[in-house]
Amino acid sequence: MTMTMEFERIRGVKAAPLPEMYTSGHRTCQGCDSALNCRYVAKAAGPRSIVLGATGCMYVANTSYYSTPWAIPWMHTQLGATGSAVLGVAVSLKVQMRKGKIKNEPINVIGIGGDGGVADMGLSAVSATLTWPEYDSLIVMYDNESYANTGVQVSCQTPYGAHTTFSPVGTVKPIMHKRWKKNTAAMMAAGHPECRYVASACTAYPVDLMNKVRRALSISGPTFVAILCPCPKGWDFDPRYSHEMGEMACKSGMWANWEMEDGKLTFQTPTSGIIKGMVQRMPVADYLLRQGRFDHLRKEDFDHIQKQLDKIWGEWGIPAILPFKVAEGELA
Amino acid sequence: MVLEKAKIGEEHEALMSGCEAIAVALALADVDVLTGYPIRPYDTVINFIARLIADGQMDADLIHAEGEHSQFEIVKHACVSGARVFTGSSGVGWVFAMEPLVVTPPARIPVVAICGNRAVDDPGAFGCEHNDQYLVRDIGWMICWADTAQEALDLILMSYRVAEDPRVFLPCSLGVDGSFLTHAMNIVKLPSKAQVDKFLPRYDRGKLRLHPDNPISVAVQVNEDWLQELRRTVNEGAITSKAVVEQAAKEFYQIFGRQKDPFFEQYMTEDADMVLVGAGTLSLSVRANVRKLRKEGKKVGFVRMKWLRPFAAEEVRECLSRFKAVGVIDRDYSYGSGDFGGIMFHEMRSALYTAKKQPLVSNFICGLGGREIYEADVREMVKIMEDSIKAGTVKTPVTWVGTRSR
Numbered sequence: 001m002t003m004t005m006e007f008e009r010i011r012g013v014k015a016a017p018l019p020e021m022y023t024s025g026h027r028t029c030q031g032c033d034s035a036l037n038c039r040y041v042a043k044a045a046g047p048r049s050i051v052l053g054a055t056g057c058m059y060v061a062n063t064s065y066y067s068t069p070w071a072i073p074w075m076h077t078q079l080g081a082t083g084s085a086v087l088g089v090a091v092s093l094k095v096q097m098r099k100g101k102i103k104n105e106p107i108n109v110i111g112i113g114g115d116g117g118v119a120d121m122g123l124s125a126v127s128a129t130l131t132w133p134e135y136d137s138l139i140v141m142y143d144n145e146s147y148a149n150t151g152v153q154v155s156c157q158t159p160y161g162a163h164t165t166f167s168p169v170g171t172v173k174p175i176m177h178k179r180w181k182k183n184t185a186a187m188m189a190a191g192h193p194e195c196r197y198v199a200s201a202c203t204a205y206p207v208d209l210m211n212k213v214r215r216a217l218s219i220s221g222p223t224f225v226a227i228l229c230p231c232p233k234g235w236d237f238d239p240r241y242s243h244e245m246g247e248m249a250c251k252s253g254m255w256a257n258w259e260m261e262d263g264k265l266t267f268q269t270p271t272s273g274i275i276k277g278m279v280q281r282m283p284v285a286d287y288l289l290r291q292g293r294f295d296h297l298r299k300e301d302f303d304h305i306q307k308q309l310d311k312i313w314g315e316w317g318i319p320a321i322l323p324f325k326v327a328e329g330e331l332a
Numbered sequence: 333m334v335l336e337k338a339k340i341g342e343e344h345e346a347l348m349s350g351c352e353a354i355a356v357a358l359a360l361a362d363v364d365v366l367t368g369y370p371i372r373p374y375d376t377v378i379n380f381i382a383r384l385i386a387d388g389q390m391d392a393d394l395i396h397a398e399g400e401h402s403q404f405e406i407v408k409h410a411c412v413s414g415a416r417v418f419t420g421s422s423g424v425g426w427v428f429a430m431e432p433l434v435v436t437p438p439a440r441i442p443v444v445a446i447c448g449n450r451a452v453d454d455p456g457a458f459g460c461e462h463n464d465q466y467l468v469r470d471i472g473w474m475i476c477w478a479d480t481a482q483e484a485l486d487l488i489l490m491s492y493r494v495a496e497d498p499r500v501f502l503p504c505s506l507g508v509d510g511s512f513l514t515h516a517m518n519i520v521k522l523p524s525k526a527q528v529d530k531f532l533p534r535y536d537r538g539k540l541r542l543h544p545d546n547p548i549s550v551a552v553q554v555n556e557d558w559l560q561e562l563r564r565t566v567n568e569g570a571i572t573s574k575a576v577v578e579q580a581a582k583e584f585y586q587i588f589g590r591q592k593d594p595f596f597e598q599y600m601t602e603d604a605d606m607v608l609v610g611a612g613t614l615s616l617s618v619r620a621n622v623r624k625l626r627k628e629g630k631k632v633g634f635v636r637m638k639w640l641r642p643f644a645a646e647e648v649r650e651c652l653s654r655f656k657a658v659g660v661i662d663r664d665y666s667y668g669s670g671d672f673g674g675i676m677f678h679e680m681r682s683a684l685y686t687a688k689k690q691p692l693v694s695n696f697i698c699g700l701g702g703r704e705i706y707e708a709d710v711r712e713m714v715k716i717m718e719d720s721i722k723a724g725t726v727k728t729p730v731t732w733v734g735t736r737s738r
Contacts, residue, residue: 050542066554073543
């Protein structure tokens, strides 16, 4: 018995399915790419799906005051429980189908959590869920690089140097947040031998994003997709530039689009061009200077970030993904 | 292990521990999804469940969670999507699950759990205290306490019946005293599968089921616009649960011949002047000493509480106002509370406030950390109640009984 669904690959935006499973009825900010991400994920997954949404923007701004934009079943789960929620529903459906209590059919079980929910508080439960090969599920992390709903506080996914309400620009400490962003998708791919599919995508590349969601849902066992979702409020830019901001994040190398299926790693545009040396990475300052959260950085700060990025892309064993490589002479 | 020889589904008697009896009840109830995380003493139930599943005596999936928070979140979501579920914890494990414990009742999810009562840290004590389960007293969980392995089995079946009643749809936790109940061996009457099926209908989530055939949004965000009404619906579920417990106990008695008194059980109270009140396994020691004191001519009895939520205030009032003095035994504490007494003391005194005839109510805090309650302790309690009766007033409302003097 398998519950995974078979999907056609979406070839071009115009070929995407028309029915919307995430529709009107929410009050997310103008230019919110996290909301756009919900729309893409739901559109790609289709009507035979259940979505579990962790606390965060995509809970509070989506279902405010007893409203809902979800045309498919949706349930709120606690901030740290995205992993547990999908596991709970997946095991429940599987057992009920096995025991003949409900019809045996493929149903997509999707958890959607933010960077705070998935990479900070919920990391333990997400990791646990990715170790259960017999339960089919997908966990989507919408990464808007802060606790945006609560007023933009720093998370482990906030880039180095960014201004947030927990890391303000001070007279004595001009930079309060000095941690490098956690490499969450790579950590999931590297650390969970039973997780057959992990991908990284960005809302600026919607066809790639939707196809990654479909691929994840068609593969048995637990899967994970991290999605960069530019946030006009948290990053401090004009909402009209959300799409452009996503593109620049990828082109500057601050984000990479890749997928790992059964241990095989591939890169997608524009990351693939950078990896192959066909395109140069855009200078990171060009991307950062478009966002108010980096207004306070000085030239040496931009240089520091650029230097780190150059190392990540030039020196890591697997560029942008894994820092380690086998030391010379260790392998036969 | 006794369980391996137990013919689950056939009516017979067997010597087994509380944890084994609970495992048998769960198999008979055809539970679908269970989650476990190790902490003594509740986790022995999971050991037995794992054995039953491994040997094909139970068709269910057991998830080894990576913490208690996940344990309770997993079953919560499994239950919303239609599965009958079970989980449990003890002491600080229970505390670690506090967030899911809090959010389960407002979404009206009938999770059934056990709280293998254990002192909360610090210090890391294994022994029994009731504070862990009392942590969910005010948030919509139904809570009850069992006295024996037999009653643990019975109350598990009762818990599913009441929690999964669509008029209630609230989670239920069964308190089982660590060691005293979880690990002590008793003769247990195991019911047949047919009897259990007669008593316990299949769980039907109805219109609240999370499934693509029923595209609802569950636990959406509200503020001052709707929250008060939502709280009221949970309260209505809690109010209704009282009648549902009564009805379930009645049918349970008809089918199994046990659980005649739904909310509490009285022992030697007919002609009593004074009674002790308590919950859980302390009843064994208290009843033995009540018998002894009766031989000495002291008119003392014992009332053992089973259900604390729903709290049968009317019945408690009617029962306890018959006596001159009532001594509430708390295997718990409520630091800084009124008169610095225990939790059940406040419950009882509050229920008695509107009684036409009020007994003299005193409180005994004892048995903490799994300390045994000895004859001398019960004698001290009775002496304090006698003094109150003599004086016509309660001179010492709260006494820490069986505590070393400084």
